[in-house]
Amino acid sequence: MRRIDEDILEVRRLILKMGAMIEERLEMALGALVEKDERKAQMVIESDDKIDQLELEIDRISRNMIVLKQPAAKDLRFVFTAIKITTDLERIGDLLVNIGERVLEIVNEPPLKPYVDLPRMAEQVRKMIRRSLDAFFEGDAVLAQSVIADDQFVDDLNIQVFRELLTYMMEDPKNIRKALALSSIAKSLERVGDHTTNIAEMIVFMVQGKDIRHAPHEKGE
Amino acid sequence: MMNGRVSIRVEGLNFFYGKKQALFGVSMEIYRNQITALIGPSGCGKSTFLKVLNRMHELVPGARAEGRVMIEGADIYNNGVDVAQLRKNVGMVFQKANPFPKSIYDNVAFGPKLHGVRGARDLDAIVEDSLRRAGLFDEVKDRLREPALGLSGGQQQRLCIARALAVGPKILLLDEPASALDPIATAKLEELIQDLKSSYTIVIVTHNMQQAARCSDSTAFFYIGRLIEYDKTEAIFVTPAKKETEDYITGKFG
Ligand SMILES: Nc1ncnc2c1ncn2[C@@H]1O[C@H](COP(=O)(O)OP(=O)(O)O)[C@@H](O)[C@H]1O
Ligand SMILES: [Mg+2]
Numbered sequence: 316m317r318r319i320d321e322d323i324l325e326v327r328r329l330i331l332k333m334g335a336m337i338e339e340r341l342e343m344a345l346g347a348l349v350e351k352d353e354r355k356a357q358m359v360i361e362s363d364d365k366i367d368q369l370e371l372e373i374d375r376i377s378r379n380m381i382v383l384k385q386p387a388a389k390d391l392r393f394v395f396t397a398i399k400i401t402t403d404l405e406r407i408g409d410l411l412v413n414i415g416e417r418v419l420e421i422v423n424e425p426p427l428k429p430y431v432d433l434p435r436m437a438e439q440v441r442k443m444i445r446r447s448l449d450a451f452f453e454g455d456a457v458l459a460q461s462v463i464a465d466d467q468f469v470d471d472l473n474i475q476v477f478r479e480l481l482t483y484m485m486e487d488p489k490n491i492r493k494a495l496a497l498s499s500i501a502k503s504l505e506r507v508g509d510h511t512t513n514i515a516e517m518i519v520f521m522v523q524g525k526d527i528r529h530a531p532h533e534k535g536e
Numbered sequence: 537m538m539n540g541r542v543s544i545r546v547e548g549l550n551f552f553y554g555k556k557q558a559l560f561g562v563s564m565e566i567y568r569n570q571i572t573a574l575i576g577p578s579g580c581g582k583s584t585f586l587k588v589l590n591r592m593h594e595l596v597p598g599a600r601a602e603g604r605v606m607i608e609g610a611d612i613y614n615n616g617v618d619v620a621q622l623r624k625n626v627g628m629v630f631q632k633a634n635p636f637p638k639s640i641y642d643n644v645a646f647g648p649k650l651h652g653v654r655g656a657r658d659l660d661a662i663v664e665d666s667l668r669r670a671g672l673f674d675e676v677k678d679r680l681r682e683p684a685l686g687l688s689g690g691q692q693q694r695l696c697i698a699r700a701l702a703v704g705p706k707i708l709l710l711d712e713p714a715s716a717l718d719p720i721a722t723a724k725l726e727e728l729i730q731d732l733k734s735s736y737t738i739v740i741v742t743h744n745m746q747q748a749a750r751c752s753d754s755t756a757f758f759y760i761g762r763l764i765e766y767d768k769t770e771a772i773f774v775t776p777a778k779k780e781t782e783d784y785i786t787g788k789f790g
Binding site: 319385386387388389390391392524525 | 745746749773774775776781782785786787
């Protein structure tokens with residue numbers, strides 16, 4: 316039988332792999348939009364299957380660990396966190412599929428306007444994902460807290476993008492279909508930010524043993 | 537941190553076997569109607585701590601306790617304390633079931649007789665009630681006069697609990713009571729302990745951490761004679777505050 320430390324290393328490795336793939340697909344999804352690259356959008360959609368497989372594998376190892384190794388204290392917090400993080404990463408994967416699909420809808424048409432805010436949003440959430448995975452790897456609660464703080468910026472951008480798109484829609488009804496696709500992409504990115512925030516909150520719990528979810532006034536040390 | 541009505545209060549307890557010190561400055565409050573688990577590597581002083589709670593160590597030559605132990609508000613090391621009365625109040629069950637080589641009935645009736653209960657009707661009632669509380673009555677009611685040693689290990693252990701309950705204690709001390717039992721007998725014993733906690737203060741020493749996690753409300757971690765950490769069981773097992781506790785319950789040492 317494998318020792319619990321080895322299981323933990325394996326789960327850690329798989330989660331980092333999952334995170335790296337998510338980052339890569341996020342870049343690819345935005346690349347598809349900005350570069351009008353249909354093939355990239357297709358790849359974002361098709362590669363979701365790999366994320367799902369990783370989720371299944373992490374769940375399997377974690378489940379076995381709980382019953383076979385009966386983890387306690389920081390080991391228990393690790394497994395519990397790993398399971399929750401994996402769920403959020405998998406949901407992020409699904410959101411990337413949505414983004415890929417919206418890109419496909421508009422990729423062959425002239426853009427409504429030059430894309431500025433959407434790539435900024437995407438870059439911001441990509442950095443948040445990267446930092447939360449670093450925080451997970453290093454067991455760094457302070458870094459995880461900074462991810463949580465940064466989510467506000469993503470929410471603000473989403474609102475700004477939506478307002479702007481609204482004016483395009485009011486200007487000309489022919490813009491509506493495209494604008495809706497773009498606002499749906501912004502909304503998906505905003506949701507990615509939320510899932511990343513969940514991940515960061517779980518990491519704080521893993522490291523400090525303190526549950527900071529649903530406690531808006533007590534976030535931060 | 538923890539609340540409830542204090543049943544046992546230990547203050548600054550040092551304990552010596554001759555020159556060898558086995559407990560160092562242990563202070564803790566144990567609550568009524570709760571199950572308190574004592575965990576820690578073997579030799580860390582768990583059994584010694586239990587024995588101090590009913591002065592059982594006085595049977596060991598050269599053993600000596602310093603500090604204060606208050607049980608239900610009274611200092612059990614005061615001069616005037618009647619040790620027989622104390623042990624009636626504070627029952628103890630050991631690792632190895634140790635019924636007397638007598639009948640089931642006589643095992644349970646032994647304590648009450650010693651404390652002066654004479655009438656056959658009264659004894660019958662006490663025996664039945666104690667066996668019922670120990671979850672054993674239905675299994676043995678047709679063979680009360682048969683030898684206790686004919687019972688299974690799990691039944692013998694529950695008989696020992698019935699024997700302890702027969703003298704009407706307030707506190708029950710259990711020293712690794714399930715360590716010689718199979719999983720089914722262990723599950724029954726754990727269930728029994730849950731049933732008993734509404735009427736007693738229960739302290740259980742166990743080397744099985746899952747058992748401590750399953751059955752107790754509070755857990756105290758001892759290490760080399762010191763109380764390292766004491767908290768709600770959930771906190772000890774999910775978010776222990778001390779490195780030593782964490783290392784022990786995650787199997788890093790011990
Ligand atoms: N009768 C005794 N005489 C001398 N030393 C003892 C005696 N009983 C226990 N000890 C010592 O006291 C320490 C604590 O023992 P004990 O309370 O039995 O630990 P635990 O129950 O945690 O295994 C150990 O070092 C043990 O060797
Ligand atoms: Mg012992």
